[in-house]
Amino acid sequence: MQNPRLIAGLLVALCAAGPAAAQVCQPGPTALVLSGGGAKGVAHIGVLLALDSAGVRPDLIVGTSMGAIVGAMYASGYSARQIDSMARALPLTDLFSSARPRAPLAWGGRLPVVLWAMGEQGFALQTASVDEPRANAILNAAMLRGNLLARGNFDSLPIPFRAVATDLLAWQTVVLGEGDLAQAVRASIAIPIVFSPERIGGRVLVDGGLTANLPVGVARDLGARRVLVSDVTSRRSDADSISGEDPLEVADRLFGVLFEQPRPLLGPEDLLVRPEVREFGNLDFTPDRVAELIAIGRAAGAAALQTRSCIPVPAVLRPTQLPRRVTGLRTARVEETPLLQRLLNVQAAQDLDLPALTAQVLGLRDSDLYRSVWLHPTGNRDSVQLIPAARRLPHRLTGVGLSYDNELGGQVWLGGIERRGRAGDIELSALLTLARFHREAEVGARLFTGLTRFAVTPKAQLVFSNDVIRKFELPGVEDTRNEVPEIRLQVGLERPFANGWHLTVAAEPLTWKQRGIDRNWALGGRVVLVRRREPEVRRVFADLQWNTEYVRGEAEAALRASAGRLVVEPRLRAAWGRDLPPHHSFVLGGNEGFPGLQRYELRGDREAVVSVQSTYRVAGPLDLRLQVAAGRIASGGSLLGDLDWRAGARVGVGVETPIGPIHFETGWGSGGRKASLVRIGRWF
Numbered sequence: 001m002q003n004p005r006l007i008a009g010l011l012v013a014l015c016a017a018g019p020a021a022a023q024v025c026q027p028g029p030t031a032l033v034l035s036g037g038g039a040k041g042v043a044h045i046g047v048l049l050a051l052d053s054a055g056v057r058p059d060l061i062v063g064t065s066m067g068a069i070v071g072a073m074y075a076s077g078y079s080a081r082q083i084d085s086m087a088r089a090l091p092l093t094d095l096f097s098s099a100r101p102r103a104p105l106a107w108g109g110r111l112p113v114v115l116w117a118m119g120e121q122g123f124a125l126q127t128a129s130v131d132e133p134r135a136n137a138i139l140n141a142a143m144l145r146g147n148l149l150a151r152g153n154f155d156s157l158p159i160p161f162r163a164v165a166t167d168l169l170a171w172q173t174v175v176l177g178e179g180d181l182a183q184a185v186r187a188s189i190a191i192p193i194v195f196s197p198e199r200i201g202g203r204v205l206v207d208g209g210l211t212a213n214l215p216v217g218v219a220r221d222l223g224a225r226r227v228l229v230s231d232v233t234s235r236r237s238d239a240d241s242i243s244g245e246d247p248l249e250v251a252d253r254l255f256g257v258l259f260e261q262p263r264p265l266l267g268p269e270d271l272l273v274r275p276e277v278r279e280f281g282n283l284d285f286t287p288d289r290v291a292e293l294i295a296i297g298r299a300a301g302a303a304a305l306q307t308r309s310c311i312p313v314p315a316v317l318r319p320t321q322l323p324r325r326v327t328g329l330r331t332a333r334v335e336e337t338p339l340l341q342r343l344l345n346v347q348a349a350q351d352l353d354l355p356a357l358t359a360q361v362l363g364l365r366d367s368d369l370y371r372s373v374w375l376h377p378t379g380n381r382d383s384v385q386l387i388p389a390a391r392r393l394p395h396r397l398t399g400v401g402l403s404y405d406n407e408l409g410g411q412v413w414l415g416g417i418e419r420r421g422r423a424g425d426i427e428l429s430a431l432l433t434l435a436r437f438h439r440e441a442e443v444g445a446r447l448f449t450g451l452t453r454f455a456v457t458p459k460a461q462l463v464f465s466n467d468v469i470r471k472f473e474l475p476g477v478e479d480t481r482n483e484v485p486e487i488r489l490q491v492g493l494e495r496p497f498a499n500g501w502h503l504t505v506a507a508e509p510l511t512w513k514q515r516g517i518d519r520n521w522a523l524g525g526r527v528v529l530v531r532r533r534e535p536e537v538r539r540v541f542a543d544l545q546w547n548t549e550y551v552r553g554e555a556e557a558a559l560r561a562s563a564g565r566l567v568v569e570p571r572l573r574a575a576w577g578r579d580l581p582p583h584h585s586f587v588l589g590g591n592e593g594f595p596g597l598q599r600y601e602l603r604g605d606r607e608a609v610v611s612v613q614s615t616y617r618v619a620g621p622l623d624l625r626l627q628v629a630a631g632r633i634a635s636g637g638s639l640l641g642d643l644d645w646r647a648g649a650r651v652g653v654g655v656e657t658p659i660g661p662i663h664f665e666t667g668w669g670s671g672g673r674k675a676s677l678v679r680i681g682r683w684f
């Protein structure tokens with residue numbers, strides 16, 4: 001994931017563009033009109049590059065959906081070249097990428113198959129869609145500079161701006177020119193099925209493309225004499241295939257129908273730019289496609305400008321200045337103010353550090369409290385006050401997950417979350433896991449406090465578990481099974497960081513009972529560092545336990561690279577322990593196992609594994625899979641000893657389904673070993 005400070009730096013860099021000499025049109029306001037069109041709207045950036053090169057700058061910008069995103073940034077004083085850089089640096093894919101229902105941190109990274117949420121409107125069943133807290137935080141960061149300049153009035157931007165949305169109840173076009181800039185843009189892109197509606201001023205607003213995808217009429221109603229139109233709407237071929245499994249794929253096809261509207265009439269001084277984007281998907285934001293769309297938009301813009309006999313007089317950017325100080329933060333709910341002050345790191349009467357504030361705003365995507373936090377800045381020329389409007393995540397959650405392994409049997413988990421307190425700052429959790437070789441019940445509590453400057457969360461967790469240890473006297477032949485019950489209490493602090501990193505430091509007393517041995521008691525501590533989100537690019541995990549009976553440490557790192565249909569994931573894992581009880585010993589390959597071996601066949605207190613997983617998308621949800629691995633497991637000695645190394649490979653197919661991936665694979669390992677793997681769902 002991108003460095004928030006780097007992204008913040010891109011968001012605040014400014015450069016100037018000088019107008020080129022050209023015959024000018026008659027005086028009168030010129031409006032730039034940017035249509036909706038999902039990912040195709042990235043082509044607007046290329047059109048802006050052409051306009052900048054020709055010295056054309058509008059007096060007004062009107063944008064719908066993706067056009068509102070690009071238009072708001074241009075109106076905020078960014079050049080087209082800067083917007084180009086930010087489009088490549090900001091994770092635009094995260095705005096519209098499909099994600100599993102958002103699960104709280106207390107569930108330990110488990111992804112539910114089904115999630116019921118109790119929110120403001122009662123219980124709702126959540127399914128796969130976009131990660132709204134993440135998308136809202138990205139919009140907040142991209143619009144932050146303009147938001148601070150506008151301070152509630154979009155006419156105060158360097159170029160006046162209007163975002164176009166649709167009133168879902170009245171089915172009317174709504175033109176937004178005041179309020180929070182990021183929230184207005186969010187309303188304009190609220191595509192049904194993909195995003196939940198945005199409520200502004202008592203209205204329920206969704207994507208403006210449903211009623212005014214090409215808002216030329218809005219621009220004329222606002223006094224524009226002429227319009228410069230960038231139109232990226234086009235219907236995809238009816239021959240395009242669709243699986244129907246992904247709601248975003250269904251929405252993609254739906255847009256091609258709903259956004260097809262009569263073309264507005266244009267006059268002789270108007271300019272129409274129509275980039276050829278027919279073969280692009282409405283929701284395809286992959287880096288290669290983004291680069292192609294920008295290039296296509298620039299070529300189309302340059303070609304259209306060559307056909308004109310006159311160029312509008314470039315508007316003069318209004319002199320604007322970012323506020324130098326933040327006078328403070330307040331909310332309608334007094335009890336919520338300390339929490340938001342902590343999350344945004346905003347104190348009274350402090351100098352404005354735009355990159356730092358941008359990084360804090362991006363950090364809201366990993367909050368376990370808020371779906372959205374619209375800043376609503378207000379103030380005078382030199383200072384600004386934030387009056388956030390915050391929308392909480394549901395206060396009650398129930399989730400269910402399940403999976404199956406041909407060797408380990410079935411697993412099921414049931415989790416519950418209850419958020420209480422005046423500000424919803426106390427989280428109670430419960431989790432029950434039932435599996436053939438592992439059973440666990442845990443209860444926990446977390447306190448989101450605003451009493452300190454740093455986002456430190458006190459937590460307590462009590463866990464009752466029972467592990468069944470498989471014993472193999474001969475290779476591949478299971479001999480006995482021993483059960484080890486354990487009770488563990490964890491009391492400590494959590495600290496989130498940028499990019500989804502999460503640190504836990506805790507005291508941990510525990511007790512367990514082995515067959516034929518007196519009950520063991522231990523007192524110690526634990527440190528866990530994890531990137532909490534399901535990884536799109538990289539994964540890192542580290543866990544260190546030490547107590548009066550044993551020491552145990554493990555670390556894992558994985559990268560993800562893609563080229564077209566091919567995805568390659570190299571993975572490195574290392575683990576070391578001393579005096580480990582059997583249920584805390586390491587298993588070669590972990591839950592994924594090792595090619596050619598049965599799961600949990602080889603145990604020890606030293607483990608080293610390196611593997612490369614390659615996946616090739618054949619068609620629809622069907623993948624071909626190949627894994628090659630090398631590793632060792634040992635008891636005692638050095639971590640990277642000369643003995644006990646094994647190699648193996650595993651091949652098969654995988655299918656993505658609504659309940660998770662399904663894998664059918666066969667593996668071969670050292671010594672002629674062979675073992676199959678059948679997995680349904682996400683193992684936990």
